[in-house]
Amino acid sequence: xxxxxxxxxxxxxQGITGKSGTQVTSELLDYGVRVVAGVTPGKGGQEVDTVPxxxxxxxxxxxxxxxxxxxxxxxxxxxxxxxxEAIENSIPLVHIFAEKVPVFDVAKILSFARKKNIKVLGPxxxxxxxxxxxxxxxxxxxxxxxxxxxGQIGIxxxxxxxxSELSMLVSNAGYGQSxxxxxxxxxxxGTSFADLLLEFEGDLQTKAVVAFGEVGGSAExxxxxxxxxxxxxxxxxxxxxxxxxxxxxxDTALGHAGAIVGLExxxxxxxxxxxxxxxxxxxxxxxxxxxxxxxL
Amino acid sequence: xxxxxxxxxxxxxxxxxxxPFFVVCEDIxxxxxxxxxxxxxxxxxxxxLAGGRSKGGGIKVCTTEKQLxxxxxxxxxxxxxxxxxxxxxxxxxxxxxxxxxxxxxYDTLTKTPFILFSEGGGVEIEELxxxxxxxxxxxxxxxxxxxxxxxxxxxxIPYEFAMRLWDAFWRYxxxxxEVNPLAPVKQNVILEGAKRPIGSRGGKDSIASLQNDKYxxxxxxxxxxxxxxxxxxxxxxDVLPKGAISAVPTERELVAKQIDAEDYRGSxxxxxxxxxxxxxxxxxxxGEAGGEAGGEARDIAILASGGGASLLVMDAVVAAGGAPAxxxxxxxxPPAEKVEKLTKITLSRAGLSGCLVAGAVANFTDIYxxxxxxxxxxxxIKPKPQYPIVIRRGGPRQAEAYEMLEKVAKKEGFDIHLFGxxxxxxxxxxxxxxxxxxxxxxxxx
Numbered sequence: 001x002x003x004x005x006x007x008x009x010x011x012x013x014q015g016i017t018g019k020s021g022t023q024v025t026s027e028l029l030d031y032g033v034r035v036v037a038g039v040t041p042g043k044g045g046q047e048v049d050t051v052p053x054x055x056x057x058x059x060x061x062x063x064x065x066x067x068x069x070x071x072x073x074x075x076x077x078x079x080x081x082x083x084x085e086a087i088e089n090s091i092p093l094v095h096i097f098a099e100k101v102p103v104f105d106v107a108k109i110l111s112f113a114r115k116k117n118i119k120v121l122g123p124x125x126x127x128x129x130x131x132x133x134x135x136x137x138x139x140x141x142x143x144x145x146x147x148x149x150x151g152q153i154g155i156x157x158x159x160x161x162x163x164s165e166l167s168m169l170v171s172n173a174g175y176g177q178s179x180x181x182x183x184x185x186x187x188x189x190g191t192s193f194a195d196l197l198l199e200f201e202g203d204l205q206t207k208a209v210v211a212f213g214e215v216g217g218s219a220e221x222x223x224x225x226x227x228x229x230x231x232x233x234x235x236x237x238x239x240x241x242x243x244x245x246x247x248x249x250x251d252t253a254l255g256h257a258g259a260i261v262g263l264e265x266x267x268x269x270x271x272x273x274x275x276x277x278x279x280x281x282x283x284x285x286x287x288x289x290x291x292x293x294x295x296l
Numbered sequence: 297x298x299x300x301x302x303x304x305x306x307x308x309x310x311x312x313x314x315x316p317f318f319v320v321c322e323d324i325x326x327x328x329x330x331x332x333x334x335x336x337x338x339x340x341x342x343x344x345l346a347g348g349r350s351k352g353g354g355i356k357v358c359t360t361e362k363q364l365x366x367x368x369x370x371x372x373x374x375x376x377x378x379x380x381x382x383x384x385x386x387x388x389x390x391x392x393x394x395x396x397x398x399x400x401x402y403d404t405l406t407k408t409p410f411i412l413f414s415e416g417g418g419v420e421i422e423e424l425x426x427x428x429x430x431x432x433x434x435x436x437x438x439x440x441x442x443x444x445x446x447x448x449x450x451x452x453i454p455y456e457f458a459m460r461l462w463d464a465f466w467r468y469x470x471x472x473x474e475v476n477p478l479a480p481v482k483q484n485v486i487l488e489g490a491k492r493p494i495g496s497r498g499g500k501d502s503i504a505s506l507q508n509d510k511y512x513x514x515x516x517x518x519x520x521x522x523x524x525x526x527x528x529x530x531x532x533x534d535v536l537p538k539g540a541i542s543a544v545p546t547e548r549e550l551v552a553k554q555i556d557a558e559d560y561r562g563s564x565x566x567x568x569x570x571x572x573x574x575x576x577x578x579x580x581x582x583g584e585a586g587g588e589a590g591g592e593a594r595d596i597a598i599l600a601s602g603g604g605a606s607l608l609v610m611d612a613v614v615a616a617g618g619a620p621a622x623x624x625x626x627x628x629x630p631p632a633e634k635v636e637k638l639t640k641i642t643l644s645r646a647g648l649s650g651c652l653v654a655g656a657v658a659n660f661t662d663i664y665x666x667x668x669x670x671x672x673x674x675x676x677i678k679p680k681p682q683y684p685i686v687i688r689r690g691g692p693r694q695a696e697a698y699e700m701l702e703k704v705a706k707k708e709g710f711d712i713h714l715f716g717x718x719x720x721x722x723x724x725x726x727x728x729x730x731x732x733x734x735x736x737x738x739x740x741x
Contacts, residue, residue: 020629023660075560077528099563099628102469102526103402107439110407126659138660141692147657147717159604161627161656164691168657168717185603187471187523188407212604217404241607244614245623249346249378251298253524254567254623256603285608286720 002130002179003154003199003206004093004121005069009134012060012067012091013038014082015074016048020097024073024138025049031144033134036064057089069093069136071127079123080105087118095136096122096190106188113190120190126160126182139163139182151176153292154200156193157212158185158219158256166212166288173289178206185214185256194222197232208235208295210288213270214256215242220270224277235295238274239282243267297522300343302385303535304473304518311463313475315515318387327368330386331361340367343383344376345538347519348420352377357389380544390514395477397424398458399519400437400465402472409437409465413453417477437462454480457513468533469526474519480511524566539570546570548641552624555637562630562661564638569623571595595621596732597642599635599670601655601689602627605721609654612725618732621645629661632669639673643681649739650732651685654724657717658691667697671704684731685710688724690717 011028015021016038026049028035035051037060044055054060061067070086072079072094079101086094087109094113101123113120121128127137132150139160140148147168153175157163160182167180181196183189193211200206213220220240226232245254246267265273274281280295282288299307305315316339319330331338342354349355354376358364364386371381397417403410414424415431425432433451437443443462448455457478465473522535537553539545545553552565596613598620600606606625613620622642626635643651653670655661667689674681687701698714705712713731715724 020660076525100525100528100560102529103471103523104409104439104466104469104526107402107407107409111439141659143692157604159602159656160659161602161661162604162608164659165605165656165717165721168690169720187402187404190407214604214607222405241604241611244610244620245607248569251521252569254569254603254607285722 001203001205002133003196003203004128004179004181005130005136006133007032009034009069009136010067011035011136012057012070012086013051014040014057014070014072014086015078016040016051016053017043017046018073020138021073022048024071024097025051027138027140027142028135030142031135031140033136036067037061057085057091061089067091069095071136072096072098072122074098076100076102077105080108083109083120084112087113087116090116091118093119093121094190095125095127096120096184097125097127097137098122099124101186103187106186110188110190121181122184122186122190124184124186125189125191126163126184128179128181129177130179131177137182139180147171148180149176152178152205152207152296154178154196154203154206154209155180155211156183156196156209157181158183158189158214159212162212166210169286169288170210170292173292175289175292178203192222193219194226197223197226197236201232201234206234208237208292210237210292211239213238213240215240215245215254215267216256218265221265221273224273224279227277227279235292236279237282237288237291237295238279239285239288240267240270297524297527297535297538298345299518299520299522299535300345300383301341301518302343302383304520305515306534307464307468307520308460308515308518311460311467313457313460313464313515314512315518316388316390318385321368321384321386322382323372324365324368327364327384327386328361331364334386334388336360337389338364339387339389340364341385341387342371342376342381343385344379344381346377346379349376382544390479390481390516392477392479392481392514392516393511395479395516397421397474397476398453398461398478399472399474399476400461400470401474403436406436409439411435411437411443411448411453411458411462413451413458415452421474421476439466442466454511454513464520468520469523469529470520471523472519472521475515475517476519477516479514479516481514482511528560548622548644552638552641555634555641559631559634562626562628562634564626564630564634565624565641567624568638568641571620571622595619595645595648596650596652596728597621597645597648598623599639599642599651599653600625601653601658601661601666605654605656608656608721609652609725612722613652613729615722616726616729618650618725618729621648625655626666627655627661630666630669632665632672635666635669636673639670640676643674643677648681648683649736650683650728651681652725652728653685653687653689654721655689656721658689661691662693663689663691664693664697664700667701671701674710675704675708680708681710683711683735684728685712686715686724686728686731687712688715688719688721
């Protein structure tokens with residue numbers, strides 16, 4: 001079953017003729033994903049790796065029929081019009097790969113998406129993979145089988161690198177993944193930890209979820225609240241990174257825009273709330289497989 | 297990027313928000329000159345990025361030149377809340393009716409901008425919400441439409457002022473705009489300095505605000521945080537570069553930031569935090585127990601990859617008893633040139649005892665490309681690094697990258713230790729600290 005993406009998912013790529021757009025197209029096709037169309041204004045009529053390119057999302061949908069996901073691979077300042085176009089055309093899931101999108105543009109996109117009942121993953125999201133089924137975005141790169149394997153563990157991280165690092169750890173311990181999702185590390189993101197926990201709750205394949213938390217933000221608190229309210233009932237294992245930063249002054253921003261020292265909850269506060277809710281907090285990253293074993 | 301108060305006022309003036317007349321001073325001479333343009337009483341305010349200046353004695357109402365000069369002497373070039381004071385502003389003291397509060401910020405939960413307004417102001421908002429929560433009004437803003445006039449008026453929020461603040465918020469890509477205190481003043485109060493014509497600060501349509509709101513509103517303070525991703529759209533904005541954790545950036549922090557400013561592909565060095573053993577920087581538990589003051593000779597240079605992994609790497613180095621010289625990361629498949637530049641900046645520090653290049657298994661970052669950049673940077677470092685270099689990475693073209701690094705190490709005589717994805721990040725970090733300790737012992741002999 002998995003979440004967000006499966007064998008049937010039909011994908012459109014906006015910005016398909018760019019460097020990262022071209023690369024991701026071939027990676028997806030290699031993984032057996034149904035990339036049905038691409039869009040680059042002014043390049044309609046071309047092809048990228050056998051995928052037809054159109055001038056607009058409307059043109060693409062008219063020609064190839066409905067799609068499930070649009071992936072946005074355009075430069076940061078062009079994300080706003082591209083995402084708005086996808087939302088206007090009611091594509092149910094908009095995945096924004098692009099990084100460094102101004103937060104005001106993100107707020108506009110998310111507000112419009114909410115009104116039209118469209119899901120947004122990202123910005124700055126590496127994508128999502130349901131191993132053996134399909135993937136969206138650049139997760140796993142050209143060689144996803146090196147770290148991902150099919151199984152029962154759902155994985156969530158802001159960071160793309162930690163998605164594969166966690167999956168490798170889990171795979172090497174003999175557990176596979178149902179779906180692995182990189183949600184992006186920006187201040188505002190379309191899909192939060194909590195949103196994904198609700199999806200994983202409804203997914204029969206997923207038996208437990210592992211999440212990589214970070215200093216700053218309130219994602220882990222939201223997750224804890226879901227558990228307390230009984231809306232997420234499967235085991236949740238969380239690893240929190242960025243303890244070192246708590247000796248830095250408040251407001252210091254780290255690698256992710258959302259990782260800001262002192263923003264909302266402190267590390268200690270997060271650990272306590274998570275533990276109180278019944279979530280499992282991993283002291284060491286390498287402890288995660290044994291915690292999964294215990295939890296299942 | 298957090299702005300100084302005076303930089304905030306400058307942005308406010310672009311959208312027609314009035315501030316008390318002020319002059320920015322960098323030394324005592326300028327203070328003496330500036331005071332001639334104002335009438336006593338004059339408010340002297342130190343310019344630092346930290347909040348709560350009033351509480352810490354950073355704001356003083358002066359009635360004589362001697363008071364001003366004494367205040368300036370006791371603050372210029374001194375530390376205030378851990379920041380060196382480079383600027384003091386002298387501002388006109390405005391007779392205000394009362395102190396209010398207004399801000400626009402993002403809610404990461406509801407994912408919308410929102411306005412907070414309080415009839416009470418002057419103290420920090422955290423305090424306000426604790427002591428007088430009933431005075432606080434909150435309105436969420438649809439970013440595609442802007443604030444609703446009806447809702448603002450219904451909640452007793454000064455409409456004209458709020459709309460101008462909203463203008464500043466979105467036009468300049470702010471993460472936060474805050475005016476505390478916001479001061480309603482009688483219509484006949486003249487805000488300008490002695491020789492300034494009325495209305496010149498307020499912009500051409502400040503008359504409108506006179507008519508719509510019951511009072512005229514003055515931004516007595518200005519706090520603005522700009523969205524770094526939005527800076528691309530505001531290259532002409534007149535703001536001073538800021539350091540990662542203090543108002544004054546170190547040389548390395550400045551040049552590191554420049555790497556991304558010049559090239560949008562991937563990121564390298566956007567966040568570069570120099571940790572130098574001063575009180576606000578990291579110390580390893582071991583260092584503290586030994587009573588060492590940190591400093592350059594015991595530090596490990598860090599070139600981490602990826603926002604998430606970089607945190608894991610830093611935690612692991614500190615947990616193993618190491619002392620990172622810096623925090624920085626590159627990610628999103630940057631070209632080799634960018635990594636080369638970041639390598640040169642990171643390793644330009646004297647007295648390093650190790651260099652750690654570590655990240656998770658990359659999805660789409662070309663490891664050969666980025667580590668080629670590292671190697672090219674490394675060979676340019678003078679004197680030639682003798683300290684141990686630990687690399688832990690995985691992902692596209694990692695095997696080729698390691699083959700290349702082995703050749704470079706052999707040719708140049710570098711002490712490079714390579715670890716692939718089969719070695720946990722924390723183990724590589726422990727190894728780094730261990731090798732660095734051995735290096736220090738060898739060097740002491």
